[in-house]
Each structure stands twice: as C-alpha cells, then as structure tokens.
Amino acid sequence: MKIATWNVNSIKARLDNVLEWLRDAAPDVVLLQEIKTVDDGFPRLDLEALGYRCAVHGQKSYNGVAILSRVGLEDAQARLAGDDSDEHARYLEATVAGNIRVATIYLPNGNPVATEKFPYKLNWMKRLKARAAELLATGGPVVLGGDYNVIPTNDDVHNPAAWAGDALFQPETRAAFREILWLGYTDAFRAVDPSPHRYTFWDYQGGAWQRDHGIRIDHLLLSPVAADRLVTAGIDTGPRGKPKASDHTPVWCELRDPA
DNA sequence: ATGCCTTGCGGAGCAAGA
Numbered sequence: 001m002k003i004a005t006w007n008v009n010s011i012k013a014r015l016d017n018v019l020e021w022l023r024d025a026a027p028d029v030v031l032l033q034e035i036k037t038v039d040d041g042f043p044r045l046d047l048e049a050l051g052y053r054c055a056v057h058g059q060k061s062y063n064g065v066a067i068l069s070r071v072g073l074e075d076a077q078a079r080l081a082g083d084d085s086d087e088h089a090r091y092l093e094a095t096v097a098g099n100i101r102v103a104t105i106y107l108p109n110g111n112p113v114a115t116e117k118f119p120y121k122l123n124w125m126k127r128l129k130a131r132a133a134e135l136l137a138t139g140g141p142v143v144l145g146g147d148y149n150v151i152p153t154n155d156d157v158h159n160p161a162a163w164a165g166d167a168l169f170q171p172e173t174r175a176a177f178r179e180i181l182w183l184g185y186t187d188a189f190r191a192v193d194p195s196p197h198r199y200t201f202w203d204y205q206g207g208a209w210q211r212d213h214g215i216r217i218d219h220l221l222l223s224p225v226a227a228d229r230l231v232t233a234g235i236d237t238g239p240r241g242k243p244k245a246s247d248h249t250p251v252w253c254e255l256r257d258p259a
Numbered sequence: 260a261t262g263c264c265t266t267g268c269g270g271a272g273c274a275a276g277a
Contacts, residue, residue: 009265009266010266013265034276036266037267060267060268061266061267061275062267062274109276110277112261167277201277203264203276203277205262205263206263206264207263208264244265246265247265247277
C-alpha cells in the first residue's frame with residue numbers, strides 16, 4: 001500500500017504532470033494540496049479513468065485539498081473543528097483500504113510573522129493537534145499527510161540563517177509540530193532516512209531547484225499501528241525537474257498489509 | 260531587495276505562495 005502526498009500548486013495547471021506521475025509511481029492513495037479550484041472544477045473524470053476515486057474539498061482561487069484512492073474511499077469529512085469562522089479549504093479526511101484513516105493537510109503558511117497570519121497558523125496547528133489526538137485514540141491506523149509548512153530542524157533546510165525570520169521556521173512553529181509528533185506520531189520519511197538536506201520544496205525563484213536550495217516541509221505522520229506497518233518511504237524528486245513543475249514534489253510511504 | 264517565479268482572476272496588475 002503506497003500512500004503519497006503532493007502539493008500540486010493548481011490541479012488544473014498541473015494535470016498532465018499529475019497524470020504522468022500517477023502512471024509512473026502507481027500510488028494507491030494520494031493526498032493533494034493547493035488544488036486551487038472549486039469542487040466542480042476538479043478533473044475528476046481524468047483521475048477516475050486511471051482507477052482513482054476522488055474526495056474533494058475545494059475553494060475558489062486558493063487552497064483546496066483532495067484525496068485520491070484506488071483502494072476504496074469512504075466517509076470523507078472536511079474541515080477542522082475549533083474555528084467556525086475559518087473558511088479556508090485546508091483539511092479533508094477519509095477512510096481508505098477499509099480502515100486506514102487518512103487526512104490531507106494544507107497547513108497555513110503564516111507569513112508575514114508580524115501579521116494576523118502567524119497566529120492563525122499557530123491556532124490552526126492547535127486545532128490539528130486536537131484532531132490528531134482524537135484519531136490516535138481510535139487505536140487504528142492513521143496517516144496525516146500534507147504540506148505542513150513547517151521546517152522541523154536545521155537539517156531540513158539548505159541555509160537555516162536565511163529562513164530564521166520565516167513563519168515556517170519560527171521556534172513556536174517547530175514546537176507546535178513537535179507537540180503533534182509527541183502525541184505518538186512518526187515522521188515516515190525520517191524514520192527510514194536520517195540523512196540531512198532532503199527537500200520537498202524548492203522555490204521557483206533564484207534557481208533554487210538547480211542549486212538544491214530547498215526545504216523539507218511536506219510530511220507523512222503515522223500513528224503507531226501505521227508506523228508498525230512502515231516498509232519504506234521516500235521523496236520522489238522526479239516531478240520537480242519536469243517542465244511546468246509544481247514547486248513541491250511528492251513524498252510517499254509504503255505500508256505492508258496487516259498481519 | 261517582500262525582488263527574483265508561478266498561479267488565479269480577469270482581461271491590468273494584484274494577491275498569495277514559502
């Protein structure tokens with residue numbers, strides 16, 4: 001069972017890239033972020049033609065998340081509890097393969113730090129932590145994947161000093177991410193690859209991709225019973241090097257079938 | 260250097276991203 005997460009930066013602009021990658025990588029479940037379309041604009045038919053069912057939580061112009069699955073897709077539920085005034089489409093859960101609860105997460109960027117955007121980010125992380133705790137309490141396999149907009153450690157950024165003032169790298173941001181991990185979640189990529197400077201995002205500007213000036217901000221967090229099934233995980237840098245690429249590239253993990 | 264790209268929206272030049 002291969003589960004991947006990918007911030008595609010517009011599903012419409014990226015459709016050919018996404019279809020090509022689905023054929024090449026053959027993931028069973030894909031957690032998408034930044035689809036940048038309302039539900040009706042989602043290219044459902046093209047994805048269904050490859051065997052995927054789709055759950056979509058869209059929004060006009062910005063944000064938007066979706067789940068693709070070719071191993072069943074049930075009980076989709078959008079939005080995080082805790083702030084009824086939050087209209088951003090950033091969170092969607094569903095059950096795949098019968099009993100794996102997955103969530104696609106587009107965590108707020110939070111920049112600039114001196115504006116209301118940063119406390120919105122931190123509050124969103126509190127809401128996510130609360131939901132993550134609820135899901136742990138079910139005792140079942142859970143995979144929380146997405147664009148967390150969090151650089152966890154100095155090993156996850158090319159030049160830590162350059163990011164010191166950024167919302168993705170603030171001590172409060174990193175602490176809030178650790179709080180979620182310490183509930184009992186495992187960072188799937190880090191569990192299998194401790195090497196530093198493995199990135200999932202490279203800015204479009206300044207030749208960041210060509211220079212490998214990236215950051216690791218897309219993560220797959222596994223509950224204990226999901227982590228017990230972890231076979232391997234990786235970052236697929238292929239899509240970032242293609243024409244018309246998203247600025248993010250897919251992260252994936254492989255879970256063995258239950259005993 | 261809040262620019263350097265890229266996208267959506269709408270039909271020019273912002274807003275937002277990270």
